Amino acid sequence: xxxxxxxxxxxxxxxxxxxxxxxxxxxxxxxxxxxxxxxxxxxxxxxxxxxxxxxxxxxxxxxxxxxxxxxxxxxxxxxxxxxxxxxxxxxxxxxxxxxxxxxxxxxxxxxxxxxxxxxxxxxx
Numbered sequence: 001x002x003x004x005x006x007x008x009x010x011x012x013x014x015x016x017x018x019x020x021x022x023x024x025x026x027x028x029x030x031x032x033x034x035x036x037x038x039x040x041x042x043x044x045x046x047x048x049x050x051x052x053x054x055x056x057x058x059x060x061x062x063x064x065x066x067x068x069x070x071x072x073x074x075x076x077x078x079x080x081x082x083x084x085x086x087x088x089x090x091x092x093x094x095x096x097x098x099x100x101x102x103x104x105x106x107x108x109x110x111x112x113x114x115x116x117x118x119x120x121x122x123x124x
Contacts, residue, residue, distance in 0.1 A: 001026050002024065002025070002026035002098070002099075002112075002113050003024070003025045003026055003113075003115075004022055004023070004024050004096045004097075004098055004113055004114065004115035005022070005023045005025075005115055005116070006020060006021065006022050006094065006095065006096050006115045006116065006117060006118040007020070007021050007023070007118060008020040008021050008118060009094060009118030009119045009120045010119075010120070010121070011121040011122075011123065012086055012120075012121075012122055012123070013122070013123050013124075014086060014087055014088055014122055014123065014124050015085060015086065016086050016122070017082070017083060017084045017085075017086065018083045018086065018120060019080060019081070019082050019083070020036065020080065020081040020083065020094055020096075020118060020120075021078055021079070021080055022034065022036070022078060022079040022080070022081075022096030022098075022115060023076070023077065023078050024077040024078065024079070024098060024113075025077070032052060032053070032099065032100050033050055033051065033052040033098070033099070033100035033105070033111075034050070034051055034070075034072060034079040034096065034097065034098045035047060035048075035049065035050035035051070035070075035096070035097045035098075035100070035105065035106070035111060036048045036049045036050070036070060036079075036081045036094060036095070036096060036097070037094070037095045037097055037106070037108070038090075038092035038093065038094045038095065038120075039092055039093050039095070039117075040089075040091060040092040040093075043092075044108075045095070045108050046061065046106065047059075047061055047104075047105065047106020047107075047108075048060070048061050048063075048064055048068060048081070048094070048106075049061070049064065049068055049069075049070035049081060050070065050100075050105045050106065051070045051071065051072055051079065052100065052105075054072055054074055055070075055071055055072040058070055059105045059106070061106065063089075064083075064090075067083065067084050067085045067086075068081060068082065068083050068084070069081070069082040069084075070082075079096060079098075081094070083120070086120075086122045087122060088122050088123065088124045089122075090120060090122050091120060091121050091122050092119075092120060093117040093118070093119050093120075094117060094118050094119075094120050095114055095115055095116075095117045096114070096115040097111035097113065097114050097115075098111060098112070098113045099111060099112035099113050
């Protein structure tokens with residue numbers, strides 16, 4: 001059974017940094033693509049960053065370009081999201097997703113496995 005477990009969320013002040021981790025178990029290898037999504041209260045879940053081909057290809061939402069970095073550590077079957085220069089509007093529950101099914105890299109229906117989420121709160 002494939003499981004994705006996120007960690008690393010927390011509360012920080014604007015301008016601070018956090019590093020999220022997504023540990024995948026039940027895989028024999030990191031899936032073709034892994035992604036991070038987020039969902040703020042009252043808003044739809046949106047894609048933030050994605051990495052494919054063991055991190056050789058990366059994709060970012062315009063809102064986080066230059067501030068967030070997605071990476072993968074194959075030996076540990078883990079994906080990371082380094083978040084710098086955090087803003088209050090980055091406050092959300094962050095979810096890890098794996099196994100891209102095709103379609104949009106940030107399509108909410110285009111990933112097979114999802115984690116339970118980790119909360120990120122950025123105060124001004």
